[in-house]
Amino acid sequence: MHRTQHLTGRRSRGPGRLLGLLLALVTMIGVTSTAAFATPAHQGPIPIRLPKLAATPQATVAAMQPSWNLGNTLDAIPDETSWGNPQATKALIDSIKAQGYRSIRIPVTWSGHQSASAPYTIDATWMARVKQVVDWAQADGLYVVINVHHDSWQWINTIATDHDGVLARFKATWTQIAATFRNYPKSLLFESNNEPQFDNTTDAQAIQYNSELNTAFRSVVRQSGGNNATRLLFLPTVHCASDQQFTDALYTEIKALNDPNLAATVHYYGYYPFSINIAGGTSFDATSQQDMTDRFNRLRTTFTSRGIPVYLGEYGLLQFPDSNHPSRIERGEALKFYEQLGYNARTAGVTTALWDAGSWNYFNRTTLRWSDPALFAAIKSSWTTRSGTASSDRIFLAKSSAIAAKSLTLNPNGTTFRGLWQGNTQLVQGRDYTVSGNQLTLTASALTRLAGNRAYGINATIQARFSAGVPWNIYVTTYDRPVLSDASGTASGGLSIPTQFRGDQLATMESKYADGSTAGNTSWTPYQEFNGAFSPDYPNNGLTLTPDFLNALKDGAQATLTFHFWSGATVTYRVTKNAGSVTGTVA
Structure with a gap:
């Protein structure tokens, strides 16, 4: 998924040869190590608290639950801070550990720190920076996953027209x-390639190229020896998608490789x-629920029920949450x-x-706190138990x-169901x-009591x-039908429509011409993309139509x-639009 400040500090020295051998031995016997990595950020060594590794790959991947992504950081282009995040710190990794995470995926984009021609040398300073972050996570006793990330669409995707060159660079x-x-230690895991994609190919060709890269990845790692000879490796499907044709192809590939230390991602x-609120997809309705159920059932049937572990290397909702x-x-x-x-x-x-794309998303990397603690509480609860919900978290009361x-x-x-509460008071x-x-x-x-003075917005x-999980909040909300006003603007600058929301919230926008055909930049559905075609501006009482x-x-x-x-009002x-000028009028 989704989108490196070039490191100027001293290189991370990492473990020496003897220390590496000792760590390997510690890993094999599965005990906590008192060894340490020396890093430039610390004058003394960092004590290593290695996780006790499980006996099987399936148990190892299970022990990694839950996991978190250091997204838009070492994978950012061109540098670590290019996509709005501060440099990763040991304090950040420590904080993630403290939240209950047992593993961390560290996506890495190498192309901007690597020669584009043979021998495709990776910059030593960049490698040292990756090592430093890995060392911090290992020091916290976390399982760690590193990969080849946005290289997937920067140069790997051209394999159909530059097969030998791409394969040589990938191997290098x-x-x-x-x-x-x-x-x-074997608590470090490798992932072949993020969301593999190949230009100008059919699905069958993409499957073939993906298999070739996965096979090359496994061969290179295994032949390097040391702990890599039996290190657990993650192999992705095409696009990291869970469509049946892609999961079936990966299963066949893993079985053919006959290597017990392989897992699917x-x-x-x-x-x-x-996920993006388009085509009227405003709710987690039966269609959305079935899509999720079908995909996890497919992962169970194709992989986990057959003894192949599965790592869902990324999950979430596109563009949610987004504090910007x-x-x-x-x-x-x-x-x-x-x-x-x-x-x-779980099932x-x-x-x-x-x-987690960074400070505007889930975990604020400056304050080292969750941007939305209640949302994280719900996610954390989902790791172990179910929670009750309801058809809505709003009860709308028309003021009129x-x-x-x-x-x-x-x-x-x-x-x-155990009952309703308002604060510490139980409703009768x-x-x-x-x-x-x-x-x-x-x-x-x-x-009537909860609505109080019936001011617009949430009253109570x-x-x-x-009996389990987190409570379900219900917001008692007073509203009246929103009021829009006439406006003018330009196609290039957008149209800002004065809007009195009057306690309501926007769900979606439908756009049609007089003949019933779709009007707008998304032609396949009249229900346009939220924040892509239109966007509410609640603080400034406006509703924006975008230039796109x-x-x-x-x-x-x-x-x-x-x-x-959301109240049901429309x-x-x-x-x-005329020659670049735009006018909006109330119907």
Whole structure:
């Protein structure tokens, strides 16, 4: 997935030859080591707390659960800080360990620090920097995965037209990595190639190239000797996708290699329309749930049930969370995604590695705190147990109407509903709410009390608590139908529409011409991409239509936009583009 400051400090010396042999011996007997790596960031050695390695590859991958990605860092282009993250520090790695993670994936892009022609030498300073971060993680007793990352689309993807050159560079890259880490403990694992992709190829050709690279990777690592002779290696499917044809091909490849220390790796970012909120995919609905269930069932059937471990090297929702933009996925729907993913992964025997792109995403690498602690609490809970949810985390009350009873459907997910609380106060069943089967109904009197002065927005937060997992928050929200106003702008600069949201939140936007055809930059669906074609600006009472969307409109043709809000309200708006000027009017 997804997107290196060139290191100017001293090189990491790493373990010496004798220390490496001692560490290898410690690893083989599976005890905690008191050895140490010397690093430039410390005047003295760092004590190594190696994990006690499991007896089988399956048990080793299971012991890696849960896992975390140091994303957009050593894989950033061209340098470590190029994509907005600070340099990784030992304090960061220590903090990740403290959160309960047992392994860390360190994606590495080598191309910017490697000669582009034979012998494809990797810069020694860059290799030392990679070693330094690996050493920090090993010192914390974490399993560590390193790989060849964005090289996949920088030069590996041209294998169809430069077969021999790509293969030679790939082998040279892994020859150097394997030599550097030859005597590292077996708690260090290698991954062949991130999201393998090949230009101008059919799926069958892509499978063939991917198999060739995986085979070359295994051969180079094994022939380097030391702990690499039996180190656990991760082999990816094409694109790291879990489509049946790709998982079947990888299974066949692993069986043919006849090496017990191989594991499969794939990624999962959810059902695409839901993951980015396009084509009306606003909810973690039955389609999204089935997509997830099917993919994990496939991993179990194809791999884990046959004794081949699976490492979900990246998972999450695309563009969520993103502190730099309005959330394109409603929070409660995202929580349902993470809850089910944890369950599906456990039942399939798959170890999961959260893709964390950095400070704007999950874990803030400056403050060393979670950007959204409640979200992390839900993710952490999903590692071991199920949590109850509901059909929504909102109860909308129209300010223009009298308050009436409102119902939600509970999803216990194998737990037992225990009741409703507001803070430390338990609501009274029968008076404040009723439960019939899985239908939870809050009474008009309770909602009247909770709504208070009925100011727009969230008036009260109550919790549905279950016998296990984290509580489900329900936000009692007062709203009225949003009001949009006329606006003008340019296609190149975008159109900012003055908007009174009046307590509501935007779900999606539908865009059509008068003849019913789709209007906008996403032509295959009238429901345009959230933050791609349109974006709410809640703090400034605005709603933005992006240049990408406006430039795609037909000149002189009026587009009718229907904005769908989470309360169920809709607002119709009309936009016309003429010679680069754009006007918007209330329908």
